[in-house]
Amino acid sequence: MNEFIQRLKSLIGEKSWHRYKRVYALSMIASLLETLSIAAIFPLVNFIGKGEVPFKLSVIPLTPETLIAGILSIYIFGLCLRAVSVYCTSRVNMQEGYGFSARIFELYLKQPYDWHFSNHTADIKAAILNDAQDFISFVMVPLGRFISQTTLVFFVGLVLVFIQPLATFFFCAILGLSYLLIFRILKVFLKSDSEKQIQAHAERHRYSSEALAANREIKLSGLENIFSQKFMNASLKLAKASSQRSLYTEMPKLVLEAFIFILLIVTLFYISSRNEGQLATITPTLTLFAAAGLKLFPMGHLMFANFANLRSGLPLIDKFEALMSQFTVSEAIEVAPILANELRVEDVSYTYPGNTVQVLNHVSFSAKLGDRVAIVGPTGSGKSTLIDIIAGLIQPCSGCVSVDDHPLSATNSISWQKQLQYCPQNPVLFDQTVTQNIALSDDGNISEVKAAASLACVDDLLGTYLDQLSVGETGKKLSGGQVQRISIARAMYNDVSLYILDEPTGNLDAKTADRIIGNIFAAKSSAIIIIVTHDLKLAEKCDIQINLENNSNK
Ligand SMILES: Nc1ncnc2c1ncn2[C@@H]1O[C@H](COP(=O)(O)OP(=O)(O)OP(=O)(O)O)[C@@H](O)[C@H]1O
Numbered sequence: 391m392n393e394f395i396q397r398l399k400s401l402i403g404e405k406s407w408h409r410y411k412r413v414y415a416l417s418m419i420a421s422l423l424e425t426l427s428i429a430a431i432f433p434l435v436n437f438i439g440k441g442e443v444p445f446k447l448s449v450i451p452l453t454p455e456t457l458i459a460g461i462l463s464i465y466i467f468g469l470c471l472r473a474v475s476v477y478c479t480s481r482v483n484m485q486e487g488y489g490f491s492a493r494i495f496e497l498y499l500k501q502p503y504d505w506h507f508s509n510h511t512a513d514i515k516a517a518i519l520n521d522a523q524d525f526i527s528f529v530m531v532p533l534g535r536f537i538s539q540t541t542l543v544f545f546v547g548l549v550l551v552f553i554q555p556l557a558t559f560f561f562c563a564i565l566g567l568s569y570l571l572i573f574r575i576l577k578v579f580l581k582s583d584s585e586k587q588i589q590a591h592a593e594r595h596r597y598s599s600e601a602l603a604a605n606r607e608i609k610l611s612g613l614e615n616i617f618s619q620k621f622m623n624a625s626l627k628l629a630k631a632s633s634q635r636s637l638y639t640e641m642p643k644l645v646l647e648a649f650i651f652i653l654l655i656v657t658l659f660y661i662s663s664r665n666e667g668q669l670a671t672i673t674p675t676l677t678l679f680a681a682a683g684l685k686l687f688p689m690g691h692l693m694f695a696n697f698a699n700l701r702s703g704l705p706l707i708d709k710f711e712a713l714m715s716q717f718t719v720s721e722a723i724e725v726a727p728i729l730a731n732e733l734r735v736e737d738v739s740y741t742y743p744g745n746t747v748q749v750l751n752h753v754s755f756s757a758k759l760g761d762r763v764a765i766v767g768p769t770g771s772g773k774s775t776l777i778d779i780i781a782g783l784i785q786p787c788s789g790c791v792s793v794d795d796h797p798l799s800a801t802n803s804i805s806w807q808k809q810l811q812y813c814p815q816n817p818v819l820f821d822q823t824v825t826q827n828i829a830l831s832d833d834g835n836i837s838e839v840k841a842a843a844s845l846a847c848v849d850d851l852l853g854t855y856l857d858q859l860s861v862g863e864t865g866k867k868l869s870g871g872q873v874q875r876i877s878i879a880r881a882m883y884n885d886v887s888l889y890i891l892d893e894p895t896g897n898l899d900a901k902t903a904d905r906i907i908g909n910i911f912a913a914k915s916s917a918i919i920i921i922v923t924h925d926l927k928l929a930e931k932c933d934i935q936i937n938l939e940n941n942s943n944k
């Protein structure tokens with residue numbers, strides 16, 4: 391148990407664990423008060439029936455009325471405390487549940503760029519949107535309930551042991567052993583259903599996001615039925631696993647209820663057949679057992695259900711532990727050197743993780759402020775990989791990129807990225823207006839947005855009806871050329887000393903492309919501009935050409 395608690399603590403963090411400890415303690419106190427009100431029934435029945443005074447009080451005269459009022463007060467106070475504890479627990483569970491998924495989301499976003507090469511976004515979405523919430527519902531919630539119910543059952547059991555040790559022992563032993571037996575049988579099924587549930591969540595995310603992103607391809611290739619069938623199969627798998635899980639937690643209740651009912655009838659029959667007068671004398675004990683049973687049977691069942699849920703939540707703990715161990719804490723805390731004169735790529739080689747083919751082989755060049763650098767080469771020759779290395783998104787396997795003789799590294803990449811602007815080969819717009827997309831903010835400087843838009847020849851969109859609406863998911867309400875020009879404008883919005891443009895004019899007509907390149911070269915005359923291009927005429931206009939086909943430069 392201690393190891394289990396330690397695992398939970400390190401997953402949710404010390405602060406959250408302390409919040410849970412407080413609500414668990416509150417529910418234990420509420421359980422204690424409920425036990426007191428149950429225990430008080432025995433002396434009450436004796437007092438009313440036989441006139442036996444349970445204890446003496448000098449301040450309040452002890453009458454059946456004051457005793458009943460006392461018991462009721464404890465009972466009602468216990469119930470109020472239970473209500474407060476239920477509210478606090480559910481608040482903590484909600485906050486921690488959503489907080490936990492938000493923390494995982496933040497950690498995902500802060501992982502290095504190459505971390506995402508080996509992780510499918512559907513698995514990431516399933517973990518943030520389903521598994522994190524399930525972790526709270528199937529681990530933290532049942533743990534709290536289990537603790538509170540165990541406290542109640544323990545104290546009520548103590549009262550019963552005090553009154554009737556043998557019967558209580560017999561009763562608890564049978565009940566405990568039955569639950570243990572049922573749990574041992576069900577535990578394998580609970581684990582396997584939970585694993586199936588985790589897998590089905592990831593499959594549903596994978597099929598839905600792939601199908602929705604490739605909507606056009608799916609329509610044109612007539613793949614609708616195949617994708618909807620795959621999604622349906624994953625959904626059915628999820629439904630089956632969830633319903634089996636509920637069945638496993640509910641089943642023991644029915645079996646044990648039948649068992650207890652039969653046991654009660656047999657006991658009553660046995661007592662009344664042996665001694666007719668005995669039934670009347672054991673009425674207080676029977677009343678106590680009935681009141682305790684009223685609490686104990688549902689509690690026993692709930693304890694089992696929560697324990698079973700906890701057991702079925704173990705694969706989620708395993709999953710998140712594995713995930714956390716993959717996460718790296720960002721080392722990019724150092725300040726990068728300021729690019730004041732020269733950027734140098736020195737003998738850079740690169741192979742993608744898990745690949746054997748070397749993408750870049752000893753690439754070197756240098757550029758001074760004001761230089762225009764063209765990177766050319768056939769498709770797949772490593773042009774985008776090289777600029778990702780220059781931008782500090784990935785680190786070279788050997789060689790280095792240096793700024794005024796100071797090498798860049800993973801430790802100063804975040805600071806380095808503030809000195810550059812990057813226009814990617816396949817730009818993605820946010821579902822906001824054109825202006826917001828250029829400024830990457832809701833309150834961008836309008837005159838600077840206009841200047842950047844004018845450089846990228848996209849100023850015709852500003853102020854039009856297109857700029858009043860959002861551009862649609864990833865910019866799908868716009869043409870490919872419009873998306874590309876907005877992305878160029880986004881890169882031109884801030885003044886920096888290095889601009890990296892990956893095939894920025896690939897979707898544009900030659901005239902517009904020439905205008906945009908001319909504008910950029912004129913406006914950013916003191917910066918280094920690196921352009922990846924297949925356009926040899928554009929490459930010839932540049933001061934430096936790097937050809938990755940035979941790794942040459944002029
Ligand atoms: N994340 C990745 N994991 C593994 N291999 C990759 C990854 N990204 C790219 N590659 C491989 O690296 C090689 C170079 O890719 P890169 O995108 O740099 O080429 P490119 O010169 O920009 O091509 P294009 O002109 O088509 O854009 C390709 O063979 C590609 O398959």
Ligand SMILES: [Mg+2]
Binds near residue numbers: 774775815892
């Ligand atoms: Mg490329």
